[in-house]
Every structure is written in C-alpha cells, then in structure tokens.
Amino acid sequence: MWQARYVASRLAEHGFETKLVPLVSVGDTDLRPIDGTRQVGLFTKRIQQALVDDEADVAVHSLKDLPTQFDERFELAAVPPRETVFDSLVSENGITLASLPPGAKIGTGSTRRMAQLKSLRADLEILPIRGNVQTRLSKLRGGEFDAIVLAEAGVVRLEMHDLPRVQFSLEEMLPAPGQGALGIEVRSDDAFARQTLGYLDDSATRLAVIAERTVLAELHGGCLAPIAAHAIVTKSNRDGADELTLIAVVMSTDGTRRLEERAQCTLAPASAATNVTAAQLLGKTVAETLRAAGASELIASAR
Numbered sequence: 001m002w003q004a005r006y007v008a009s010r011l012a013e014h015g016f017e018t019k020l021v022p023l024v025s026v027g028d029t030d031l032r033p034i035d036g037t038r039q040v041g042l043f044t045k046r047i048q049q050a051l052v053d054d055e056a057d058v059a060v061h062s063l064k065d066l067p068t069q070f071d072e073r074f075e076l077a078a079v080p081p082r083e084t085v086f087d088s089l090v091s092e093n094g095i096t097l098a099s100l101p102p103g104a105k106i107g108t109g110s111t112r113r114m115a116q117l118k119s120l121r122a123d124l125e126i127l128p129i130r131g132n133v134q135t136r137l138s139k140l141r142g143g144e145f146d147a148i149v150l151a152e153a154g155v156v157r158l159e160m161h162d163l164p165r166v167q168f169s170l171e172e173m174l175p176a177p178g179q180g181a182l183g184i185e186v187r188s189d190d191a192f193a194r195q196t197l198g199y200l201d202d203s204a205t206r207l208a209v210i211a212e213r214t215v216l217a218e219l220h221g222g223c224l225a226p227i228a229a230h231a232i233v234t235k236s237n238r239d240g241a242d243e244l245t246l247i248a249v250v251m252s253t254d255g256t257r258r259l260e261e262r263a264q265c266t267l268a269p270a271s272a273a274t275n276v277t278a279a280q281l282l283g284k285t286v287a288e289t290l291r292a293a294g295a296s297e298l299i300a301s302a303r
C-alpha cells in the first residue's frame with residue numbers, strides 16, 4: 001500500500017489522478033514454510049491479475065518479489081529511484097549479531113540470508129518465518145526468535161524509524177537482486193500508461209537492477225536460491241563517465257561455500273538502449289564466471 005501510494009503521489013506531481021486498488025496477495029496470507037514446490041510470484045501474481053482483468057492499469061511491485069521470467073503480457077514501465085538496499089538484524093533490544101547468545105534463533109525464510117548468517121556465525125539456529133513485515137514483527141514480539149532479518153527498505157517505508165535494529169554491511173549480507181527497488185508494470189499494449197509511468201523511471205536504478213536480475217535469470221535461481229547481487233552506478237574518477245559495478249555471491253545454504261564475482265562496465269552518456277544491453281552483458285558475464293566456478297551445483301543443492 002505504501003508503494004502504491006508513493007506511485008500515486010509521484011503521478012499526481014505530473015498532474016495525473018489515480019485510484020488505489022487494494023489487493024491481498026498469497027504472500028501476505030500463506031504463512032507455511034517455503035518448500036520449493038509452490039509457485040513463484042506469490043507477492044506479485046495477484047497484482048498482475050488485476051492488470052489482466054482491467055481491475056487496475058498500473059501494477060506496483062517490490063522488484064525483489066517479481067520473477068525474472070519474461071511475460072509478454074506486461075511491460076516494466078518504470079523503476080523509480082531506489083530506497084536503501086541493506087538488510088538489518090531486528091530484535092527486541094537492537095543487539096548486534098556478534099552479541100547474540102550461542103545457538104540464538106534467527107527467523108528468515110530466505111536461503112540467501114540463511115547462508116550469509118551461517119557463514120558469519122555457524123552456531124546460529126535459522127528458523128523459517130513468512131508473511132509481510134508486520135506479520136514477521138509480531139512473531140518476533142511473540143518470542144519465537146531472538147532476532148529476524150528484514151530489508152531496511154521495508155522498515156524505512158513503513159516509517160518504523162525507532163525499530164531496534166542493526167544494519168548489516170554489504171560484506172556481511174549482500175542484498176537480493178532488486179532489493180529496495182520498485183517495479184511498475186503496465187499492460188504491454190497500453191502505450192498511454194507506459195508513457196505516463198515513464199516519468200518515474202530512474203535510469204541508474206533501472207540499469208543496476210537489470211544487471212542484478214540478469215545474474216539471477218542466467219543462473220536460473222528463482223527466489224529460493226542463495227544468490228545475492230548488488231549493482232551501483234558511479235562516476236569514474238578517471239574521466240567522469242558513468243560506470244556500472246556489479247557484485248554477485250552464490251553460497252551453499254550452510255554458509256560453508258561462497259563464490260563471489262565482481263565486474264564493471266562503462267556507460268554511454270544518454271544512450272538508454274546501449275546501456276541496457278551493457279547492463280545485461282555485465283550480468284551475463286558475472287553469471288558465466290560464477291557458473292564456471294561451480295555455482296549451479298550450489299544452487300541445485302539448495303532446492
């Protein structure tokens with residue numbers, strides 16, 4: 001709802017009136033542990049269905065939740081400027097990971113988070129937790145866990161600034177592809193919606209998430225594999241040109257094996273199409289190197 005309201009208010013700045021269509025996704029209601037047999041897109045399918053049924057013209061997703069599988073019915077009309085990409089350790093008193101008692105119980109349903117937690121502290125007990133941010137926090141308060149891991153982006157958007165937590169560094173906990181970014185989809189035959197939403201696109205964010213999501217797609221990772229990726233656009237200090245840097249990690253779920261790859265490309269000034277191709281190539285190159293180093297085996301063992 002926050003995300004949809006954000007898009008509505010950005011559209012209002014450009015003079016467009018909108019109507020919110022509140023929806024409840026399977027991801028909000030299905031709290032059973034993730035077991036890999038259920039379908040992908042639990043948070044996004046219901047919203048896409050609203051586009052198909054003409055219930056809504058604009059679909060607002062967390063890009064992290066949007067499957068990489070191409071669907072010709074929809075087009076990603078905009079990727080707005082990204083919120084913070086970090087993950088945070090959330091607990092009753094905001095304790096650091098290092099200060100947790102031996103064998104502490106940490107709630108996360110993400111193999112990416114599980115693997116990185118295990119590599120930092122092998123003694124931790126990782127327990128499944130599902131649901132939206134509010135559901136997870138009520139489980140933490142219920143005493144089931146010593147701590148849980150949440151994306152800082154969700155915490156910030158819900159304005160829970162006082163929530164006791166410690167932010168992980170990128171070295172400790174590399175985020176999921178697309179984390180902190182929104183993906184705004186429209187029907188592919190709706191040129192008016194595509195053009196209108198185009199105002200909200202942020203090219204640096206879009207290129208970063210294209211690179212990250214290409215790694216995931218190339219490794220056939222889906223949302224269950226222990227794959228992390230983070231890309232960022234920066235200015236080169238040599239010639240001032242924009243550069244896109246991508247780092248990706250594939251792990252074994254027990255945290256004992258870690259493959260890491262980093263690569264960079266130079267972006268062309270104001271050449272959207274060329275830069276999209278460059279971002280995709282960067283993601284493919286990194287995925288290829290990870291595959292050559294044995295990534296597929298680690299991903300398969302996580303299923």
Ligand SMILES: NCc1[nH]cc(CCC(=O)O)c1CC(=O)O
Binds near residue numbers: 063149151180
């Ligand atoms: N899978 C749920 C989900 N999808 C997006 C976010 C956070 C917001 C974001 O990363 O954009 C979350 C919650 C979480 O991971 O803590």
